Amino acid sequence: YVSVILFISAIVDAAVAVTHYSVPEEMAEGSLVASLATDLGLDVKTLNRRKMRVDVVGNKKYLDINKDTGELFILERIDREFLCPLKTATSCFLRLDATIENPIRMFNIEVEITDINDNAPHFRRGTMHLDISESSSVGERFSLNNAADPDVGTNSVRNYHLSSSEHFAIEIQTGRDGTKFADLILKKTLDREQQAVHNLILTAVDGGVPTRTGTASIIVRVLDVNDNAPSFEKDKYVVDVMENSPIGSLVIKLNATDLDEGSNSDVVYSYSLYTSERTQQMFNLNGENGEIRVREMINYEDLKLYEMEVVASDKGPNPLSGQCKLTIQVMDINDNHPEISIKSFQSPIKENEPVDTVIAVVSVSDKDSGDNGVVDLHIPDKMPFKLRESSDNYYELVVSEPLDREKVPEYDITFTVTDRGSPPLSDNETMTLELLDVNDNVPQFPQSFYTIRVKENNAPGALLSSLSAFDPDLHENQYLVYFILEKEIANTSMSMLFSINPENGNLYALKTFDYEMEKEFLFHIEARDSGSPPLSSNVTVHIIIVDQNDNAPVIVSPWRAHGSVVEEKIPRSTDKGSLVAKVIALDTDSVHNSRITYQFLQVTDATLFSLDQYNGEIRTMRMFSYRDPRHQRLVVVAKDNGEPALSATVTIKLSTVETAVKAYSDMTEVPLEYDIFSDLNLYLVIGLGSVSFLLLITILVTIVLKCQKPKASKAAPPCRNSVISERNSTIADSTLVSNDAYWYSLFLAETRKGKLVVRQPVPKGSRYIVSSLPRGTGLTDTSDSAASTLQV
Structure with missing residues (x-):
């Protein structure tokens, strides 16, 4: 019972310590590694009193501890390569445990075995056989087996040397794991007839101190056939290929040429032994045409560089080959497109939405990193909208200009997001925004x-x-x-x-x-x-x-009581140019359609009378002769200017009378000589004038009394010098428009002292006023005054 209690107490008081030592391999037997007692701070006396127990773990034949002195020493020579055969191991250890009692203390002891250059390089095959055509090109490469060295670090193979040869040399290659390779290079053209076999010694040298070497024999047999080997345009190609290139896409097309003929010039392409399996899995080499294509998806993040060696061999009985090195650089691409997400979109909207109204909220994102993940959102510049960044990667689409549905009824708004990669990637999404109509336009007539x-x-x-x-x-x-x-x-x-x-x-x-x-x-x-x-x-x-020409001319002078025939008398002694009659016609159409011209339709003697086509005056062209008939028949037509023209006719029968009649009627224009009148004739003329004057006064008084009854027309006030219709158009002299139902014709009787005005009624139905004669016609003061008041 007491022993158990003491053992438990001893265990509680025990302490565990780890002690590390480093020794080189190949140390002699019995060599002291370290003094544990000294390292533990114990003297020999104390160590003997407390006793030491040693347990060697796994390596009992290499290490031991002197229990009396506490010294750690080597029992047997240590070979690191035997203990740790893997070259990938970074360290090699021997471990043992030691215990000291009273109180108990436990020690874990680690002894690291460091490498020394105790192994020389050696080749897996002591003799290498190479068959080389005599036509092999200078500089052609031949693969050689590499040497192995179980040492690690600088003690492994570091270089190769070739025995002296004028035809061959070597070139050192370094693999990714640091392994050194040697390629045999042909320096000078071979000639089988001079030397069929070349014996070479390849020496591998490590980096230890002192250095160690290993050798191998190279037997080169010169072939005397197919003396032209395929050759590439370049010895080394560098090609850039983008990651994520489609499977099957062409990387490069290698072209090796052979100057031989027939089967000796047919080239077959293949990977050399120096091309890793991973490289061959990623890229497919077409043996017939030399095309190298992508076999699997390439990822820049997995591997950025691929190296391969391609051999071109002909199909001759003794094939010749040429090789080239190909370095494929994987180019990183911006292989993640930015994304657009429409969080909200308001459509349709009214065309009178105010500026700064939010139409949509858009978010953008990109799975790439760096510049490839930085994105910019924009819309076309020619739109009345703008983007406003609200927060990280969130944008608001707002109205920036007044909208007008009548100009643009809807907008196709394209959101385009672009990252800042090289080359940049972009994405877009189009939304259609419709505008609702507002009654903001007044009706428009084409003309004002x-x-x-x-x-x-x-x-x-x-x-x-x-x-x-x-x-x-x-x-x-x-x-x-x-x-x-x-x-x-x-x-x-x-x-x-x-x-x-x-x-x-x-x-x-x-x-x-x-x-x-x-x-x-x-x-x-x-x-x-x-x-x-x-x-x-x-x-x-x-x-x-x-106006239309719908009114025919109406002949108002000379006045006709019945029918269309007017009978007039004219002195036979009338002079040339004397006024015989005046035809006056009126037309109620407009100015153009009421423009009247006069023409003779029939005339008994065309040499006797003339007709003015504009004023309708009929005058004598010569004096009457005894041969002229006593009765003359004149038919006058009054025609307007319409389309078609309308007309009216009047027939005038003229009868010539002797001088007595002419004196009585006073219708001649021949001036009377005062010296031919007797006193009696003078009295008769005065009396006739007095009677005429009284008659004129009576007529004027009657007219004035009648004019006081109707109200004067506002549309056509009296005018002395022209005939005015309700449209105020001039018709002819000597006529005024009247509102009563009478036409007045003025017959002029020319005498020495003036002209007479004679009123004649016409049927009702006209709307004209007859104006007075102008003062310049030669009327007497009395007749002029009376005529000026003529209005009914």
């Missing part, structure tokens, strides 16, 4: 003023014109209704004269117009849309009634 010409005598209900307006808005904002703005003319509403189709703006006449009664109309038409609130605009319409 319409002038419409309507021929008189039009049919009621006839289409005058289409006054359609245009509204660029949509739906109810575009539906137009047309109105005639009410306006009264002479107590008559416009809607009684005209009508407009409220749907299409077609304007119609509701009555037949007469130019002689109505000349023009001026009013407004309004177009109103159906929006809320409605918008409207109006246009001015000017209707002009166009």
Whole structure:
């Protein structure tokens, strides 16, 4: 019981320590490694009292401890390569445990065996056989077996040496794991006839101190056939290939040429022994055409560089070959596209949305890193929108300019995100934004003023014109209704004269117009849309009634009581150029259609009379002779200027009378000589003038009394010098328009002292006033005064 308690107490007091020592391999037997007692701070006396127990773990024949002195020493010579045969191991250890009692202390002892250059390089095969054609090119390479050295670090193989030869040399290659290789290089063309076999010694040298070497024999047999080997354009090719290149894509097409003929020139391509299996798995070499293509997906992050050696061999009985080195550099690409995510998108929107309204929220991202993962979002510059960054990789699409649906009804907004890689990658997404119509446009007429010409005598209900307006808005904002703005003319509403189709703006006449009664109309038409609130605009319409030649001329002088024949008497002694008669015709059409010309339709003697085509005056062209008939028949036609022309005729029968009749009627223009009158004749003339004067006064008084009854016409005030219709157009001298039903014809009786005015009634139906004669016609003061008041 007591022993158990003491053992437990000893275990509790025990302490474990780890002691590390390093010794080189190949130390002599009995060599002291270290003094444990000294390292533990114990003297020999204390060590003997406390006792030491040693347990060697796994390597009992190499290490031991003197229990009395505490010295660690080597029992047997140590071979590191035997203990640690793997060259990949970075360290090699021997371990043992030691225990000291009273109190118990435990020690873990590690002894590291360091490498020394105790092994020489050696070749796996002591003799290497090479068959080389005599036609092998200088510089051609031949693979040699490498030497192995179990030592590590600098003590392993570091170089190769070739025995002296004028034909061959070696070139050292270093593998990825640091292993050294030697290629046999042909320095000078071989000639089998001179030397069929070349014996060479290849020496491998390590890097230890002192150095160790190993040798191998190289037997080169010179072949005397196919003396031209395939050769590449270059000895070394460097090719860049992008990662993620499609499988099957061409990397390079190698081309080796052989100057031989037939099968000796057929080249077959293959990888050399120095091409790793991984490289061969990634790239496929076409043995027939030398194309190297991608076999598996290439990833830059896995491996950035591939090296290979390609051999081109011909198909001769003793194939010749040439090789080239190919370095494939994998180029990193920006192989992750940026992404766009539309978080919200408002469509459609009203066209009157205010500026800075948020339309959409967009987020962007890219799985790449660095510049390849930095992205920029943009939209085309020609749009009335802009992007506003709200937070990291979040953007707001806002309205930057006023919108107008009538100009652009919808927008295809393309969001484009681009990273900053080289080359940059981008992605885009297009959203369609529709605009809702707002009633913001008034109806528009093509013209601001319409002038419409309507021929008189039009049919009621006839289409005058289409006054359609245009509204660029949509739906109810575009539906137009047309109105005639009410306006009264002479107590008559416009809607009684005209009508407009409220749907299409077609304007119609509701009555037949007469130019002689109505000349023009001026009013407004309004177009109103159906929006809320409605918008409207109006246009001015000017209707002009166009005259038609629908009134024939009316002959008002000479006056005819019945029929169309007028009988006149004329002194036979009338002089040349004397006024015989004056035909006056009136036309109620417009100026163009009322322009009248006069012509003889029939004349008994064309050499006796002349007719003025503009004023209708008939004058004598010569004096009457005794041969001229006593009765002359003249037919005069008055024709207007319309299309077609309308006319009226009058027949005048002239009878010539002797001088007595001429003196009595006082119708001649031949001046009377005072010296041929006797006193009696003078008295007769004075008496006749007095009677005529009294008669004229009576007529004038009667006319004045009648003029006081009707109200004077406002449309046509009296005028002394012209005939005026209701449109104020000049007709002819010596006539005024009257509102009563009489025509007055003025017959002129020319005398020495003046002219007489004779009133003759005509049938009712005319609307003309007869004006007085102008003062310049030679009337006496009395007759002039009377004529100036002639108005009924």
